[in-house]
Amino acid sequence: MSGTDPLLRCEGLVAGYGGPPIVRKVYLDIPQNEMMTLVGPNGAGKSTLLRACYGLTKTYAGHIVFAGKSIEKTTPLERYAAGIALVPQGRCNFDRMSVAENLAVAAHSVPVARRPEALDYVLGLFPTLKPLMPSMAGNLSGGEQQLLEMAMVLQTRPKCLLVDEPSLGLSPRMQAAVFEKLAELRDAGMTIIAVEQNVRVALAVSNRAAVLVQGEIAFEGPADQILADDRIRSAYLGAEPLSQPTN
Numbered sequence: 001m002s003g004t005d006p007l008l009r010c011e012g013l014v015a016g017y018g019g020p021p022i023v024r025k026v027y028l029d030i031p032q033n034e035m036m037t038l039v040g041p042n043g044a045g046k047s048t049l050l051r052a053c054y055g056l057t058k059t060y061a062g063h064i065v066f067a068g069k070s071i072e073k074t075t076p077l078e079r080y081a082a083g084i085a086l087v088p089q090g091r092c093n094f095d096r097m098s099v100a101e102n103l104a105v106a107a108h109s110v111p112v113a114r115r116p117e118a119l120d121y122v123l124g125l126f127p128t129l130k131p132l133m134p135s136m137a138g139n140l141s142g143g144e145q146q147l148l149e150m151a152m153v154l155q156t157r158p159k160c161l162l163v164d165e166p167s168l169g170l171s172p173r174m175q176a177a178v179f180e181k182l183a184e185l186r187d188a189g190m191t192i193i194a195v196e197q198n199v200r201v202a203l204a205v206s207n208r209a210a211v212l213v214q215g216e217i218a219f220e221g222p223a224d225q226i227l228a229d230d231r232i233r234s235a236y237l238g239a240e241p242l243s244q245p246t247n
């Protein structure tokens with residue numbers, strides 16, 4: 001793999017859940033060390049595309065190439081071990097366990113000797129979680145839980161992070177904080193695909209953007225190009241006002 005090769009590539013990917021294809025012939029390159037935001041209408045197949053990259057759906061045709069190797073026949077655990085991590089949509093911690101216990105459970109695939117270091121690493125990334133370690137995860141705010149979800153998978157120090165609607169249900173301040181944190185991880189060398197409805201917040205810190213419509217990529221390009229293009233916004237992104245408020 002050369003420095004310019006994408007870290008993750010979908011090559012004519014067709015995927016679904018056993019019935020008709022949901023992801024239909026997707027070609028997508030995610031360059032190493034960049035953040036791509038994946039947007040598109042509800043039901044377009046964004047979550048399915050992330051799950052397909054992680055091995056949680058059936059691949060009907062095409063290839064998923066990670067670090068130069070086809071991985072579409074490998075299991076999610078094998079992909080996790082290879083350096084891909086998925087933070088699924090919705091709250092998915094163990095709500096009746098403490099933050100510390102959640103982090104300990106998620107560290108199961110980290111070699112025992114490296115677990116203290118992995119914990120230090122994520123608590124350094126998310127210092128807000130430190131005083132919450134004894135708290136029940138279910139008692140955390142939505143924003144704190146989202147940080148916990150990310151901290152849980154980041155203990156393995158993935159090369160590529162797939163994150164599905166991380167700002168869902170969060171206050172505008174927390175949404176910005178989550179994306180600033182993702183940008184920080186990208187700046188530290190991680191490759192990120194974020195599915196996001198809040199286009200403005202996500203694109204502000206992304207390098208690239210792709211628009212998925214009915215399982216196909218309708219547009220892919222630099223994030224600032226999407227932000228600047230009224231036609232793309234009105235055609236694919238609904239009525240969300242992206243221009244700066246005038247008040």
Ligand SMILES: Nc1ncnc2c1ncn2[C@@H]1O[C@H](COP(=O)(O)OP(=O)(O)O)[C@@H](O)[C@H]1O
Pocket residue numbers: 017022040041042043044045046047048049
């Ligand atoms: N587990 C599943 N089994 C069967 N169909 C599913 C499943 N999850 C999602 N789908 C279908 O896949 C399509 C795309 O869903 P999804 O990938 O969740 O879209 P998005 O994330 O863009 O809103 C929808 O028609 C949905 O009904």
Ligand SMILES: [Mg+2]
Pocket residue numbers: 046047048089164
């Ligand atoms: Mg979704």
